[in-house]
Amino acid sequence: MKKLLILSLVSFTLIQCIAIKAESNTSSTTEITTKTQLEIYEKNPKxxxxxxxxxxxxxxxxxxxxxxxxxxxxxxxxxxxxxxxxxxxxxxxxxxxxxxxxxxxxxxxxxxxxxxxxxxxxxxxxxxxxxxxxxxxxxxxxxxxxxxxxxxxxxxxxxxxxxxxxxxxxxxxxxxxxxxxxxxxxxxxxxxxxxxxxxxxxxxxxxxxxxxxxxxxxxxxxxxxxxxxxxxxxxxxxxxxxxxxxxxxxxxxxxxxxxxxxxxxxxxxxxxxxxxxxxxxxxxxxxxxxxxxxxxxxxxxxxxxxxxxxxxxxxxxxxxxxxxxxxxxxxxxxxxxxxxxxxxxxxxxxxxxxxxxxxxxxxxxxxxxxxxxxxxxxxSLKIPGGYFETTKFKKFVNEITLEYFNSDELVENISNYQVFLNKQKLKELKLDTKIVSQKIADEILNFDNVYKTVTAHTLQTTSFTSGILKTLQNGYNQKFSGDILYVPNPSTIPNYSKTGTTHGSGYAYDTHxxxxxxxxxxxxxxxxxxxxxxxxxxxxxxxxxxxxxxxxxxxxxxxxxx
Missing domain, CATH: 3.40.720.10 (Alkaline Phosphatase, subunit A)
Structure with missing residues (x-):
């Protein structure tokens, strides 16, 4: 019995020592971590x-x-x-x-x-x-x-x-x-x-x-x-x-x-x-x-x-x-x-x-x-380039919707190379947004200086991995962007003066x-x-x-x- 009591006391003492040591290590680790964090931030540039x-x-x-x-x-x-x-x-x-x-x-x-x-x-x-x-x-x-x-x-x-x-x-x-x-x-x-x-x-x-x-x-x-x-x-x-x-x-x-x-x-x-x-x-x-x-x-x-x-x-x-x-x-x-x-x-x-x-x-x-x-x-050097006729383009788009959907009120806004459709008008005429968007996208390819077109629906359902459509997709915001997006030919800028320059495209001259x-x-x-x-x-x-x-x-x- 006496031996058992002594053994118990020794065990308890060992456990206490281990606990104290563990607490000491935890405290030390916390101090090291805090110190390390401070050192990291102190080494940052001012x-x-x-x-x-x-x-x-x-x-x-x-x-x-x-x-x-x-x-x-x-x-x-x-x-x-x-x-x-x-x-x-x-x-x-x-x-x-x-x-x-x-x-x-x-x-x-x-x-x-x-x-x-x-x-x-x-x-x-x-x-x-x-x-x-x-x-x-x-x-x-x-x-x-x-x-x-x-x-x-x-x-x-x-x-x-x-x-x-x-x-x-x-x-x-x-x-x-x-x-x-x-x-x-x-x-x-x-x-x-x-x-x-x-x-x-x-x-x-x-x-x-x-x-x-x-x-x-x-x-x-x-x-x-x-x-x-x-x-x-x-x-x-x-x-x-x-x-x-x-x-x-x-x-x-x-x-x-x-x-x-x-x-x-x-x-x-x-x-x-x-x-x-x-x-x-x-x-x-x-x-x-x-x-x-x-x-x-x-x-x-x-x-x-x-x-x-x-x-x-x-x-x-x-x-x-x-x-x-x-x-x-x-x-x-x-x-x-x-x-x-x-x-x-x-x-x-x-x-x-x-x-x-x-x-x-x-x-x-x-x-x-x-x-x-x-x-x-x-x-002047015989290199392709040009000027995009925005006013003519808007007229062209309205002619498309009039021809195929019997209305020239389907487009609400055209800006930033995007076409925004009038959703209320589409609803009144019982027209499908995807069908109207795709038809416009297909047809505006025929307009002078339009190089690529894509619908919002395509951008939401397809993942482009390279090329100009990939950069277009990276710039597309589902909540804010338009229903049809289009890309002009290289070195083509909108309705700009024949003097001076501008930017906005996804071509290397604008991106590099x-x-x-x-x-x-x-x-x-x-x-x-x-x-x-x-x-x-x-x-x-x-x-x-x-x-x-x-x-x-x-x-x-x-x-x-x-």
């Missing part, structure tokens, strides 16, 4: 800077390479990671869709931004991507009733906020409202954009704040916008050295009001009088320069990159798009715009080195879409864009591997050790990460 250059073709990096300084594009290309084969994998390639897809890691299928403007088949009217009447203007007179509410998924900027328990700051900066609002996401501290006309100010919306900070007021009152328009726009270097582009005065360039020829120099002080005053700054290189000025002021005013948590600054350079639309992709004006943007980037990178520290920030630079060569210019990563936790090198644009957000999520955006369909680009 500032992420996303740069989107509006309408930048990939080949601008190569075409103008010898004109760039060592500290701008070349610094990012040669000391960061240069991905040479990045494409948009959907249609349409427009500004709002591009910015949204970059930051959400997915396409319109999920994020819901199907264009800049599109026909709302529920409201029966055209809507704008960031309009929101629930909010009002802050910092200007008008134009502030904006928010990201139409974007249905989170962004990488949202995910960073969520991962840090809403700590850290996220701010968007651009000339265009959509280019600032959509990248900054739903949880942004601020999004600022430039109001032209007689305002000449950076502004925001009550979605973010009720009053702009003092540093923004000081910037707006500094006179920078006015000083840039009281100057002359001439080429940065001798114009005779601009051998990469067409002659200065050619028939494929547009002109400003008040100037007969598209030629240097441009007297901005005079031109602003006939070109909506401060709005002129959007359409010249100074628009990029003042965006850089404001980005630097944002970092200083908000102390970005100086806190315990990671901040995110989303910058979009919009003036490259305005210049491209006006003058085309082969103009001296465009070349000079990129030379000057390179100088702005050099200044900004030096600023980041000084204010944030070389090892404390990470940058990615890409574009929201590229652009087509001016079709009239291609025609640069993608440069640079800074903390980024490898040095380059790659010709194909990557879709939706891979940017997952890559940033991996770099930051956070969750991907909730609609993300992209993959991590492993080779860019250290």
């Amino acid at each position: 500032l992420i800077v996303g740069i989107v250059v509006d309408q930048m073709r990939y080949d601008y990096l190569v075409k103008f390479y010898n004109k760039y300084s060592e500290g701008g594009f070349k610094r990012l290309m040669n000391n960061g990671y240069n991905l040479k084969n990045v494409h948009y994998n959907y249609i349409p390639t427009y500004t709002a869709v591009g910015h949204t897809s970059i930051y959400t890691g997915t396409t319109p299928v999920n994020h819901g931004i199907i264009s800049n403007n599109w026909y709302d088949k529920y409201l029966k009217k055209s809507i704008y991507c960031v309009d929101d009447d629930n909010y009002r203007t802050v910092g200007a007179i008008s134009g502030g009733n904006k928010s990201p509410h139409r974007m249905l998924t989170t962004t990488i900027t949202d995910q960073l906020k969520l991962a840090q328990n809403m700590n850290g700051k996220t701010i968007g900066v651009a000339i265009k409202d959509r280019s600032s609002i959509l990248p900054a996401g739903h949880t942004a501290d601020a999004a600022y954009w430039f109001e032209g006309g007689n305002e000449g100010k950076f502004m925001t919306s009550t979605f973010y704040m009720d009053k702009i900070p003092n540093w923004v007021t000081n910037f707006n009152n500094s006179g920078k916008a006015n000083s840039y328009l009281n100057d002359t726009w001439d080429t940065y270097y001798d114009i005779d050295t601009y051998t990469e582009t067409l002659p200065d005065n050619n028939e494929f360039e547009g002109t400003f009001k008040g100037k007969e020829t598209p030629t240097f120099p441009y007297n901005l002080k005079e031109l602003r009088k006939l070109n909506d005053n401060y709005s002129l700054i959007k359409a010249i290189p100074a628009g990029n320069t003042i965006t850089t000025d404001f980005a630097e002021a944002t970092i200083l005013g908000e102390n970005l990159g100086k806190g315990e948590f990671t901040d995110f600054l989303a910058i979009s350079y919009s003036s490259t798009d305005y210049v491209g639309h006006q003058f085309g992709v082969n103009a001296k004006e465009l070349e000079d715009t990129y030379i000057r943007l390179d100088k702005d980037l050099e200044r900004f990178l030096n600023f980041l080195d000084t204010e944030i520290g070389k090892d404390n920030y990470t940058i990615f630079l890409t574009a929201d879409h590229a652009a087509v060569q001016v079709p009239a210019y291609l025609n 864009v640069p993608l440069l990563f640079y800074g903390a936790k980024i490898s040095k090198g380059s790659s010709n591997n194909y990557y879709p644009i939706v891979d940017i957000a997952p890559t940033l999520a991996s770099l930051l050790n956070i969750s991907e955006p909730n609609g993300s369909t992209g993959n991590v680009i492993l080779e860019v990460l250290k």
Whole structure:
């Protein structure tokens, strides 16, 4: 009995020791896990800077390479990671869709931004991507009733906020409202954009704040916008050295009001009088320069990159798009715009080195879409290209429905290369939507410059794995898109002037864009591997050790990460 009692006491003591040891191990494991998590976040860059250059073709990096300084594009290309084969994998390639897809890691299928403007088949009217009447203007007179509410998924900027328990700051900066609002996401501290006309100010919306900070007021009152328009726009270097582009005065360039020829120099002080005053700054290189000025002021005013948590600054350079639309992709004006943007980037990178520290920030630079060569210019070289006659097309579609269904009231709207049917009228006439859609799709192939057609029903029931119909499917949103979608011939643009260029297609000239990563936790090198644009957000999520955006369909680009 005595031996049994001693054995019991020994057993109890051993169990207690084991329990204490286990508790100690659990505590130790918890401490290690917590410490590891802290170390992971502490090793994150203090500032992420996303740069989107509006309408930048990939080949601008190569075409103008010898004109760039060592500290701008070349610094990012040669000391960061240069991905040479990045494409948009959907249609349409427009500004709002591009910015949204970059930051959400997915396409319109999920994020819901199907264009800049599109026909709302529920409201029966055209809507704008960031309009929101629930909010009002802050910092200007008008134009502030904006928010990201139409974007249905989170962004990488949202995910960073969520991962840090809403700590850290996220701010968007651009000339265009959509280019600032959509990248900054739903949880942004601020999004600022430039109001032209007689305002000449950076502004925001009550979605973010009720009053702009003092540093923004000081910037707006500094006179920078006015000083840039009281100057002359001439080429940065001798114009005779601009051998990469067409002659200065050619028939494929547009002109400003008040100037007969598209030629240097441009007297901005005079031109602003006939070109909506401060709005002129959007359409010249100074628009990029003042965006850089404001980005630097944002970092200083908000102390970005100086806190315990990671901040995110989303910058979009919009003036490259305005210049491209006006003058085309082969103009001296465009070349000079990129030379000057390179100088702005050099200044900004030096600023980041000084204010944030070389090892404390990470940058990615890409574009929201590229652009087509001016079709009239291609025609002059006997290369196919053309102009889509939208008005004639609408008449043609109505003639089809009249011939086959005895009604010319079946089409409610035609926009963005989509046909929206009048469902109420179809119901009244007891017509089947699928039958009507397929007949229209079959017949409009006979219209000049229509290359492909497909119905919404086909997109919902068939999975395309490659080609132009795959990109069309990636851009199709079942809730918001039309009943028939069609694709024009290559290098064919809608009702556009025979001068200047545009974008929107799924062809390589619109989809192929640069993608440069640079800074903390980024490898040095380059790659010709194909990557879709939706891979940017997952890559940033991996770099930051956070969750991907909730609609993300992209993959991590492993080779860019250290």
